Amino acid sequence: VVPADAVAALKALSRKGLRYDIVFLDPPYERGLVQTTLDALDALPLADQNTLIIAQHSGREPVKNGWQKFGIADTRGYGDTVITFLRGNV
Numbered sequence: 001v002v003p004a005d006a007v008a009a010l011k012a013l014s015r016k017g018l019r020y021d022i023v024f025l026d027p028p029y030e031r032g033l034v035q036t037t038l039d040a041l042d043a044l045p046l047a048d049q050n051t052l053i054i055a056q057h058s059g060r061e062p063v064k065n066g067w068q069k070f071g072i073a074d075t076r077g078y079g080d081t082v083i084t085f086l087r088g089n090v
Contacts, residue, residue, distance in 0.1 A: 006037045014044040022052050029058040038086070042067040049088030056083050 002009040006027060023041065027033035034057040041047050047069055055063060063084045065072050074085040 006033065007040045010037070010040045010044055010046060014046055018046065019048060020046055020051055022054070023047060024054045024056075026056040030061050032061070034061060034063060038063065038067065042069050047088060051088050053086040054083060055086065056081060058082070 002013070004012075006025070023046070025034060025037055027037060034055050038053070038055065041053065047053065049069075051070065053070060057063065059077060059080055059082045062082075063072065063075075063086075067086075068089070070086045070088045072084055073087040076083045076085075
């Protein structure tokens with residue numbers, strides 16, 4: 001758990017050469033932060049084809065597919081909340 005601005009934290013972790021098997025995102029709803037954070041994960045060497053990314057977000061803020069390193073594997077809705085599961089592209 002890193003209590004910081006997500007993109008800044010991801011950049012700092014990337015400089016340490018860290019890679020992750022599981023990434024859980026739960027940014028504040030409807031501020032465009034889930035897409036921004038996923039874009040940063042795609043641009044940085046923190047995730048690979050074995051990484052599972054779980055993004056919790058508002059159903060009014062859909063996640064758009066189209067990254068180089070990962071894609072949407074499953075989406076599940078729970079009321080106003082959506083959980084999107086992303087896996088690395090093989």
